[in-house]
Amino acid sequence: MRRLYANKPDFETQFTRIVEDRRESDDSVERDVRDILERVRAGGDEALRDLTMRFDKHALTAELTSWRISADQTKAAYDFLEPEVKRALDLAAERIRAYHEGQKPEDRDYRDEKNVRLGARWSAVEAAGMYVPGGRAAYPSSLLMNAIPAKVAGVERLVVTTPTPHGEMNALMLAAAHICGVDEIWRVGGAQAVAALAYGTTRIKPVDVITGPGNAWVAEAKRQLFGVVGIDMVAGPSEILVIADEENDPDWIAADLLSQAEHDPDSQSILITDSAAYAAAVEDAVDVLLAQLSTRMTARESWENHGVVIVVEDLAAEAPALANRLAAEHVELAIADPEAMFAQIKHAGSVFLGRNTPEAVGDYVAGPNHVLPTGRRARFASGLSVLDFMKRTSFIELDEKSLKDIGPAAAALAEVEGLPAHARSVTVRL
Amino acid sequence: MRRLYANKPDFETQFTRIVEDRRESDDSVERDVRDILERVRAGGDEALRDLTMRFDKHALTAELTSWRISADQTKAAYDFLEPEVKRALDLAAERIRAYHEGQKPEDRDYRDEKNVRLGARWSAVEAAGMYVPGGRAAYPSSLLMNAIPAKVAGVERLVVTTPTPHGEMNALMLAAAHICGVDEIWRVGGAQAVAALAYGTTRIKPVDVITGPGNAWVAEAKRQLFGVVGIDMVAGPSEILVIADEENDPDWIAADLLSQAEHDPDSQSILITDSAAYAAAVEDAVDVLLAQLSTRMTARESWENHGVVIVVEDLAAEAPALANRLAAEHVELAIADPEAMFAQIKHAGSVFLGRNTPEAVGDYVAGPNHVLPTGRRARFASGLSVLDFMKRTSFIELDEKSLKDIGPAAAALAEVEGLPAHARSVTVRL
Known part of the structure; x- marks a missing residue:
């Protein structure tokens, strides 16, 4: 686990390394x-x-x-x-x-x-x-x-x-x-x-x-x-970003972080908070909980190798930009009023709003899909949906008059593109 | 160009060959x-x-x-x-x-x-x-x-x-x-x-x-x-399926067929009609128009190698099933009342309804996108759209009461899946 402070001079370098870290294997299969x-x-x-x-x-x-x-x-x-x-x-x-x-x-x-x-x-x-x-x-x-x-x-x-x-x-x-x-x-x-x-x-x-x-x-x-x-989209190891202020019970946040860590040694859990004391309390709670988990081998490996705790000075001002760069699969906003921050989160697979929404409810019973883009793919990809099993057929119908109206422009463009049969298929009807 | 008759005994074999024909190169690049x-x-x-x-x-x-x-x-x-x-x-x-x-x-x-x-x-x-x-x-x-x-x-x-x-x-x-x-x-x-x-x-x-x-x-x-x-979707050579009865001017349909053929030697143009005499008239019109086109080298190669004319006995009864197996990029319904047939076309990139809608208007000025699935991909893929440049973030918000309501089910499932930290992130809040 690494602890980073946003106000330290090397923060940008270290954070960029986390953003660019690829936890996916290049297995030559x-x-x-x-x-x-x-x-x-x-x-x-x-x-x-x-x-x-x-x-x-x-x-x-x-x-x-x-x-x-x-x-x-x-x-x-x-x-x-x-x-x-x-x-x-x-x-x-x-x-x-x-x-x-x-x-x-x-x-x-x-x-x-x-x-x-x-x-x-x-x-x-x-x-x-x-x-x-x-x-x-x-x-x-x-x-x-x-x-x-x-x-x-x-x-x-x-x-x-x-x-x-x-x-x-x-x-x-x-x-x-x-x-x-x-x-x-x-x-x-x-x-x-x-x-x-x-x-x-x-x-x-x-x-x-x-x-x-x-x-x-x-x-x-x-x-x-x-x-x-x-x-569907290529899927990599799971990940969670928890943005939490010090009003949260450290045990709750520790459980949320470990709920990703226990999936896979390559999973990643990141906490952003605005209090170094609170960060330490969560880290302690993680250690206590780790010892109790039947999945501790996996969870510990993930947390030790990929876990990150970032301490910022002002959550509202700093967390959204960091979250957008991470474009995480799961983002928890464990703060009193998550709405304003949610409006600034542009890239995320799924967002869990408020202190009473642990990510695990989304894995099972909330309703939205838990197949979500990983590895920063939330920049361009979405969770699995009904649309992945459907396709769209467009259609066009012209009559004599509307063909006269817009057809000549089509023919003109076909001519400049060097496609005379395209042009002919319009002009022969005019 | 091949002429097929749907009532001949070898039709199924020949048609299947056309459906399965891959016009895409396996260039080992x-x-x-x-x-x-x-x-x-x-x-x-x-x-x-x-x-x-x-x-x-x-x-x-x-x-x-x-x-x-x-x-x-x-x-x-x-x-x-x-x-x-x-x-x-x-x-x-x-x-x-x-x-x-x-x-x-x-x-x-x-x-x-x-x-x-x-x-x-x-x-x-x-x-x-x-x-x-x-x-x-x-x-x-x-x-x-x-x-x-x-x-x-x-x-x-x-x-x-x-x-x-x-x-x-x-x-x-x-x-x-x-x-x-x-x-x-x-x-x-x-x-x-x-x-x-x-x-x-x-x-x-x-x-x-x-x-x-x-x-x-x-x-x-x-x-x-x-x-x-x-x-976006992998794109192969362009293709058109024209379903036309004998009421169409053969010159119109010939131009439509060649408007795909002129794109690429691997493009494919298919006509389904219900009259052998009309099929012959279109084939003649194709030969006449071919001689006039500056793109004749390409168009002729495509038409000779990949062009298909299929004569059926009953367009309304037979064409939709053939069209669905071909799942063509472009489908023209050059018939008097295209609506009933359109309702039966399940797999197509874009459909052009009626005699006054040559495919070329869709290439340029109609409005729908001309980047469409080729090579039978209309079975599962759609034309390019605004959605290809957007992504969706789902979100969930529970309060104490709703977490009490659905949380236990999430915890139960997490336990049977062997993910105790998932379960803990719910139960610790209850």
């Missing part, structure tokens, strides 16, 4: 992934079988159940949930659905003052694929956050691929898939699963959009397949 | 581009100087004018335009602006039934870069179509890079840049220009989003930099 994609493209289900045995030690046999998890299985997993967890997942799904319903875009269809009819019509993609990781990053909440926007968009066929190493399935994931109405679940993982979703195989029909988190191989596969299908 | 990006990242302006001399034979010297085209120069280029071209460009800009103004998204800010405040706020990216090619694909209309949505979005700094081979500038492009209010124009091209926009150099400050057409090197550079910056 590119060639491996390219090989895997090509193998699946050429070899289809046979290639999936070989790669799944090799990487997941799971045998895809003649039995369909070895390939696919059935609706009966997901229903059973849901029914088997503890009541408290079931209620929590149901509440989360309901609130996520309600929030995303409000994202559905409106069509346009109008005639302008020249009587040209113009518009745009939105429609859902036909099929969406979602990668669901095994292992540490396997969160049922992520399945909800990816699947529900797709279903709200109107996607007819929602396909999950997930590795089942040594044949083991994740019951929570299955329950979440049941809640979301996932249509197909295939027991394949890694870059090979992404390839199957994009290119299709005999068993797995191709999809149009692929979302969902994954390891470096999965991320690279999506990157390479961008254009063959639509993909 | 990947390693070259990777090298160039790395050179610019490490070497900055020095690397730009070397690469620009090598690829464009243009010397970037100590004189700023060798690097940058000034506002005076673009103004002069605009003033020097022929009156007809000036009027046409002004009309195009005005209509494009008006259409894109209607794309600006609305913010959300509401309290739900549990008194949780939720919302989303849109804001423009700070800086956008636009690649403007030299040579054949250098269209001032493309500059309008890329720059105006960025300005409508509210982008403060709009940067163009364009090669000036042997020092030569394209006056039309400069005039278009003047109309759009482009803020900076840098005389660099190729992958090196894209690298400069993404990473920044001493002279060229980095941008957040890069759009605009380019050759295979430029496209690959954008692909590799996706995630460092936002980019």
